[in-house]
Amino acid sequence: xxxxxxxxxxxVPIDRSNIDTDQIxxxxxxxxxxxxxxxxxxxxxxxxxxxxxxxxxxxxxxxxPDFVLNDSKFNGATLxxxxxxxxxxxxxxxxxxxxxxxGFRAVIAESYADIFYNxxxxxxxxxxxxxxxxxxxxxxxxxxxxxxxxxxxxxxxxVKGPDGFETRFExxxxxxxxxxxxxxxxxxxxxxxxxxxxxENTQRQRTPWLF
Amino acid sequence: MxxxxxxxxxxxxxxxxxxxxxxxxxxxxxxxxxxxxxxxxFEGLSLAGRKPWRLDANLATVDHNVPTxxxxxxxxAISDPVSRLQISTLDDNCDELGIxxxxxxxxxxxxxxxxxxxxxxTLPGMTVVCGDSHTATHGAFGALAHGIGTSEVExxxxxxxxxxxxxxxxxxxxxxxxxxxxxxxxxxxxxxxxIGTAGGTxxxxxxxGEGIQSLSMEGRMTVCNxxxxxxxxxxxxxxxxxxxxxxxxRPFAPKNEDWLRxxxxxxxxxxxxxxxxxxxxxxDGGLIEPQVTWGTNPEMVTGIKGAVPNPAGIVDxxxxxxxxxxxxxxxxxxxxxxxxxxxxxxxIGSCTNSRIEDLRAAAKVVEGKRVSDSxxxxxxxxxxxxxxxxxxxEGLDQIFRAAGFEWRDPGCSMCLAMNADKLGRGExxxxxxxxxxxxxxxxxxxxxxxSPAMAxxxxxxxHFVDVREWI
Ligand code: SF4
Numbered sequence: 028x029x030x031x032x033x034x035x036x037x038x039v040p041i042d043r044s045n046i047d048t049d050q051i052x053x054x055x056x057x058x059x060x061x062x063x064x065x066x067x068x069x070x071x072x073x074x075x076x077x078x079x080x081x082x083x084x085x086x087x088x089x090x091x092p093d094f095v096l097n098d099s100k101f102n103g104a105t106l107x108x109x110x111x112x113x114x115x116x117x118x119x120x121x122x123x124x125x126x127x128x129x130g131f132r133a134v135i136a137e138s139y140a141d142i143f144y145n146x147x148x149x150x151x152x153x154x155x156x157x158x159x160x161x162x163x164x165x166x167x168x169x170x171x172x173x174x175x176x177x178x179x180x181x182x183x184x185x186v187k188g189p190d191g192f193e194t195r196f197e198x199x200x201x202x203x204x205x206x207x208x209x210x211x212x213x214x215x216x217x218x219x220x221x222x223x224x225x226x227e228n229t230q231r232q233r234t235p236w237l238f
Numbered sequence: 239m240x241x242x243x244x245x246x247x248x249x250x251x252x253x254x255x256x257x258x259x260x261x262x263x264x265x266x267x268x269x270x271x272x273x274x275x276x277x278x279x280f281e282g283l284s285l286a287g288r289k290p291w292r293l294d295a296n297l298a299t300v301d302h303n304v305p306t307x308x309x310x311x312x313x314x315a316i317s318d319p320v321s322r323l324q325i326s327t328l329d330d331n332c333d334e335l336g337i338x339x340x341x342x343x344x345x346x347x348x349x350x351x352x353x354x355x356x357x358x359x360t361l362p363g364m365t366v367v368c369g370d371s372h373t374a375t376h377g378a379f380g381a382l383a384h385g386i387g388t389s390e391v392e393x394x395x396x397x398x399x400x401x402x403x404x405x406x407x408x409x410x411x412x413x414x415x416x417x418x419x420x421x422x423x424x425x426x427x428x429x430x431x432x433i434g435t436a437g438g439t440x441x442x443x444x445x446x447g448e449g450i451q452s453l454s455m456e457g458r459m460t461v462c463n464x465x466x467x468x469x470x471x472x473x474x475x476x477x478x479x480x481x482x483x484x485x486x487x488r489p490f491a492p493k494n495e496d497w498l499r500x501x502x503x504x505x506x507x508x509x510x511x512x513x514x515x516x517x518x519x520x521x522d523g524g525l526i527e528p529q530v531t532w533g534t535n536p537e538m539v540t541g542i543k544g545a546v547p548n549p550a551g552i553v554d555x556x557x558x559x560x561x562x563x564x565x566x567x568x569x570x571x572x573x574x575x576x577x578x579x580x581x582x583x584x585x586i587g588s589c590t591n592s593r594i595e596d597l598r599a600a601a602k603v604v605e606g607k608r609v610s611d612s613x614x615x616x617x618x619x620x621x622x623x624x625x626x627x628x629x630x631x632e633g634l635d636q637i638f639r640a641a642g643f644e645w646r647d648p649g650c651s652m653c654l655a656m657n658a659d660k661l662g663r664g665e666x667x668x669x670x671x672x673x674x675x676x677x678x679x680x681x682x683x684x685x686x687x688x689s690p691a692m693a694x695x696x697x698x699x700x701h702f703v704d705v706r707e708w709i
Contacts, residue, residue, distance in 0.1 A: 028389075043560070043563075044556065044560055045435055045436075045535050045560070047535070047673075047675045049654075049673070049675045049676070049677060049678050050675065050676060050677075053677055053681075054654050054655065054656050054678075055656065057274050057302075057656065058274075058303060058318075058320040058321055058323075058324050058656065059320070059324075060277035060278070060281075060323060060324055060327050061277075061278065062278045062281075072676065072677045072681060078681045081320050082320065110556065111436065112435060112436040112439070112469070115435055115436070115469065115535075116371065116673060116675060117370075117371050117654075117673075118275065118369060118370055118371040118385035118386065118387055119274075119275065119387075120275070120278075120369075120387035120388040120389060123387075138436060138439065140436070140439065140469060141405075141439060141440060141469070141471050142371055142384075142385055142386070142387060142471060145386075145387060145390075146387035146388075146389065149387060149389035149390070150389070199259070199260055199261070199403065200259040200260065201257065201259035201260060201261035201401075201403075204259065212389075212393060212401055213286070213288070213392065213393050213396045213397060215401075216263060216393065216396075216397040216399055216401060217396065217397055219254065219255060219263060219399075220397075222254055222255050222263070223254055223263070223265070223291075223397065223398060223399055226254045226265055227265070227398075230265070233503075234363070234500070234503060235496060235499075236361070236492030236496040236497075236499075236500050237267050237361070237364065238294075
């Protein structure tokens with residue numbers, strides 16, 4: 028998996044709760060058999076005014092000027108901020124693929140749906156959980172003419188911002204190590220192959236109908 | 239010593255190793271695959287030079303993309319080249335590796351969460367995963383089942399295990415009996431309305447109580463299917479005689495000596511009386527009315543006699559904003575009665591409500607009546623080839639057709655509109671599916687989630703009606 032250590036970047040604030048994976052990447056793009064090509068369709072329904080289909084020239088589509096991602100002051104942003112229950116709905120890993128390909132390295136939100144949270148780590152995308160009042164403060168700060176810049180640091184588990192803003196976030200140690208080292212999880216599990224075989228042998232006695 | 243929950247028992251019996259960092263390696267008994275979330279996993283596996291750990295634990299089907307008309311013409315006849323390639327890619331991957339697959343137009347093919355239980359490929363006490371969030375469905379059998387991402391599909395193919403962390407335990411008790419005309423769909427929508435779309439995040443929810451136990455297996459699957467819409471990756475129901483009767487004799491179910499041993503082992507698949515849950519909720523099943531969603535996520539729901547909320551009366555600005563946005567998207571007015579919502583299309587199908595019992599319930603309502611002229615379309619999409627065949631044997635297709643419904647081939651269809659079945663911009667749909675997100679059933683489409691009987695009655699009336707007044 029892709030490594031993540033720290034990221035200093037501009038923050039795109041999407042002030043919504045319950046942003047579901049159907050919004051992050053709409054279903055018509057899930058027909059692809061590849062892992063790439065989703066960035067241009069991130070938040071497709073909000074980002075463009077005309078309907079999109081796979082294979083079309085997306086650069087020729089009409090841009091929705093009211094959607095925050097299209098505001099040129101956020102060009103080059105690498106951090107995305109939202110409210111609670113980010114990534115709810117479908118299990119599609121295309122959602123983190125699209126976010127990463129667009130250029131996001133971390134998401135900051137009050138909470139995440141479980142499957143999205145899990146999928147993010149597999150793709151080097153760090154989902155940071157902050158408290159509602161910290162987000163309130165950061166959303167407030169992001170309303171100014173200049174975009175908000177934050178520093179997300181995984182080793183120290185901190186988010187730092189302007190005016191001395193600094194806070195710590197929680198993350199479990201397994202996921203932290205995997206991201207810091209960019210570990211191959213499958214390789215790691217296969218190192219336990221003997222244990223898996225031993226488990227299978229025991230279960231074959233106990234519940235033979237499962238084998 | 240305190241007792242263990244059903245989830246604790248399933249977890250303990252599948253634990254391969256507990257790692258120091260809090261993660262665990264869990265063994266997977268059944269891995270279900272479909273065309274959308276698997277191609278990148280197969281590709282990753284082959285790029286790394288790895289082989290599937292255990293072929294016979296995998297079962298694949300095509301469902302999300304398939305057309306629901308003329309499947310008999312075969313994959314080559316699918317008009318959308320991107321869909322065609324995705325479907326043929328799964329066919330090729332399964333053929334090459336030797337994974338059992340029900341190909342399009344095979345009588346056994348259909349929506350992955352319908353065919354698993356139908357084949358007995360989902361059994362009590364199993365761990366079941368699939369690259370699809372509605373894998374929670376299989377928990378109705380007392381199996382530990384949840385959705386996974388594509389990287390995890392590759393991980394399961396390669397290792398037959400999943401790296402995961404134990405969730406918390408939640409108990410939702412629905413007291414009984416349920417009112418006449420109130421179905422499993424109404425129960426789960428009502429639960430989501432009460433606990434919210436994130437109410438179960440981080441939890442395995444066990445559903446219990448008379449309101450749940452009185453349900454058939456089809457109804458229990460409907461309830462567990464939507465656990466994920468309450469944020470819980472896992473929904474569970476204890477095994478009882480209803481479960482065992484359903485499983486017996488199915489193609490993948492144990493036979494003879496094995497069957498007797500299995501039934502004995504399965505008797506323990508219930509939470510101990512002293513089990514401790516992290517969160518406990520009790521819902522009065524007798525108070526549940528037929529439910530209709532009015533907004534853009536499943537917690538935006540109310541009873542058929544209710545009304546769309548008025549954002550003006552909401553104090554919390556974030557909540558008010560999200561209701562205003564939802565009403566704007568849905569083209570509804572605050573305070574408007576649910577019964578006054580006019581419909582353009584009706585969809586009966588999806589892994590939530592496309593089993594034989596769902597179709598029977600809908601057919602019973604429409605028998606001898608006509609779909610309202612104000613509707614553009616009303617379609618019924620059975621969950622599998624076998625459901626379709628059974629319905630035709632019972633003459634349900636004739637009832638639907640005579641009433642003006644289209645009778646289709648099986649698949650996910652208008653649940654997520656990856657094929658040709660979709661809503662047009664601004665159209666309202668009474669749908670028996672599970673997600674009313676913006677654009678879910680077609681860009682700009684407006685979905686209202688209901689039970690099959692409610693969808694059927696709405697198709698006849700052209701707007702929502704209380705199906706209890708029709709029975
Ligand atoms: S029917 Fe709908 S929810 Fe179910 S698996 Fe298919 S697309 Fe997903």
